[in-house]
Amino acid sequence: MIARMLSLALCITSVVVACGGRSADSANDDTADAALRPGVAFMQGSLVCCEQGLGQSCCTADEKELGECVEFRGCTPAGVGFVGKTLCAKCCDGLSRIPIVELVDGKCVYPPVYEAGTLCNACGNGICDTSTGENPCNCPADCGPPP
Numbered sequence: 001m002i003a004r005m006l007s008l009a010l011c012i013t014s015v016v017v018a019c020g021g022r023s024a025d026s027a028n029d030d031t032a033d034a035a036l037r038p039g040v041a042f043m044q045g046s047l048v049c050c051e052q053g054l055g056q057s058c059c060t061a062d063e064k065e066l067g068e069c070v071e072f073r074g075c076t077p078a079g080v081g082f083v084g085k086t087l088c089a090k091c092c093d094g095l096s097r098i099p100i101v102e103l104v105d106g107k108c109v110y111p112p113v114y115e116a117g118t119l120c121n122a123c124g125n126g127i128c129d130t131s132t133g134e135n136p137c138n139c140p141a142d143c144g145p146p147p
Helices: 002-018 024-036 061-065
Strands: 038-044 047-050 067-072 081-083 096-099 102-104 107-109 117-121
Touching: none
Parallel strands: 047 067
Antiparallel strands: 038 047, 081 117, 096 117, 102 107
């Protein structure tokens, strides 16, 4: 059974490559190539994020046509959040993304799914900074375990 599954996986990979599709390895190579181009700030999946102030000038015509090209508008500072679907958003250097969760009456309260997002924060630095949204629910490394 296992040999048959491996054979099927190999066959599917061969068909994708033979038909001009991208294997996982070649998709990663394309991402690396785009990241090396002048003016590319970073990649977000298949999305090309051009450096701030460049508009879409770092992208190919195909990337623009497919809607895979966005201008990076600057990093997000500590205590500021964004929703997951925000394009070309990332935290400033030294910060990481933590979920937006509130501690209310000793309980962790998550927002509705349509409002869910992340905060940029220095969680893990040993300081529980409640002014930037850290609490036991989203940063137990700094604030201790939730009640």
